[in-house]
Amino acid sequence: MKKVLKWIGLGMGVFMVLLVITSFILKSKFINLEKRRFTYGIPDINIPADSASITRGLILSVGCRDCHGLDLSGKDFFNDPSIGYMSSPNITRGKGSATEQYNDKDWIRTFRHGIDPTGRPLMTMPSESIGQLSDRDLSCLIAYLKSIKPIDKGRGPTHFTFMAQVLAGAGMFGNLYPQDIINHQKVNTIASIPISDKPEYGEYVSRYFGCKTCHGAKLNGFISPDPSAPPCPNITFKGNPGKWTSNQFIQTMRTGTTPEGKILDAKYMPWPALAAHSDVEIEAVYNFLKSIPAMENNAAYDKKIKSIAKK
Numbered sequence: 001m002k003k004v005l006k007w008i009g010l011g012m013g014v015f016m017v018l019l020v021i022t023s024f025i026l027k028s029k030f031i032n033l034e035k036r037r038f039t040y041g042i043p044d045i046n047i048p049a050d051s052a053s054i055t056r057g058l059i060l061s062v063g064c065r066d067c068h069g070l071d072l073s074g075k076d077f078f079n080d081p082s083i084g085y086m087s088s089p090n091i092t093r094g095k096g097s098a099t100e101q102y103n104d105k106d107w108i109r110t111f112r113h114g115i116d117p118t119g120r121p122l123m124t125m126p127s128e129s130i131g132q133l134s135d136r137d138l139s140c141l142i143a144y145l146k147s148i149k150p151i152d153k154g155r156g157p158t159h160f161t162f163m164a165q166v167l168a169g170a171g172m173f174g175n176l177y178p179q180d181i182i183n184h185q186k187v188n189t190i191a192s193i194p195i196s197d198k199p200e201y202g203e204y205v206s207r208y209f210g211c212k213t214c215h216g217a218k219l220n221g222f223i224s225p226d227p228s229a230p231p232c233p234n235i236t237f238k239g240n241p242g243k244w245t246s247n248q249f250i251q252t253m254r255t256g257t258t259p260e261g262k263i264l265d266a267k268y269m270p271w272p273a274l275a276a277h278s279d280v281e282i283e284a285v286y287n288f289l290k291s292i293p294a295m296e297n298n299a300a301y302d303k304k305i306k307s308i309a310k311k
Helices: 002-035 051-068 104-113 135-147 162-169 199-209 211-215 246-255 271-275 279-291 299-310
Strands: 076-080 084-087 220-222 232-234
Touching (some): 051 271, 199 271, 199 279, 232 299, 246 279
16 A cells, blocks of 8 residues: 555656746746747828828727727736736827837838837737737828827836746637738739728628627627736627618627627727728628628537636
């Protein structure tokens, strides 16, 4: 019996050593992700300065405020004792801001490729979606950001717990660096699409809003790796949008309340950013959703919502 206990104890000891070694390897992997550097050729895009372009940029900037704050000077991105805390950067070009020394190509590099002027990949910067803006729309967004009042403010603190770093290194939080999933050649130049209520324009809007990032590649539901995020619903016409008229869809995006009376949490469903757009543009998204195949719920999403319903 003593011999058995000895071997069990030895096995447990070896397991604990391996667990500690693996944890430090995963932590190191996470830390090294930010140390990488990338270089891409950045084509010139003419940045306008007329009022119409800047107004268009203002509309496109509404979604930026979810992460960077109402005045775009940065805020607490998240603060969770079990994970840590992260501050988003000031992007107003004020003293101490992340964009204080940005030139036009630096803005393009960040939006299209998810890296800063030194080539450092930017964590959670949604370049895989906002980088899908056409050259014209992107130029308007940059023109607006260059026009706003600079706010002198440095970035707040960011700290991840040891366990969070281990989990991130293991990929448990998904891909934290959009730079890794962007097709960098395809975003060099993106043609403009005339604003209309056509599905083609709606598909364009859905791309720069990142609908597939949250709702899944087929838009039929997705479970986010963010443990605090709710399941993202099926938005094909097999889901709730299929029960709504175009006017009801527009009102939902304008008010954040569905026809069934459900309140959309703007933290996870950025309806205020879409609400800044015209009715024609919002209707285009509806028509796009209507034009694609109606899909049954994604299996993982379906399982999750059924388990929630049982509680």
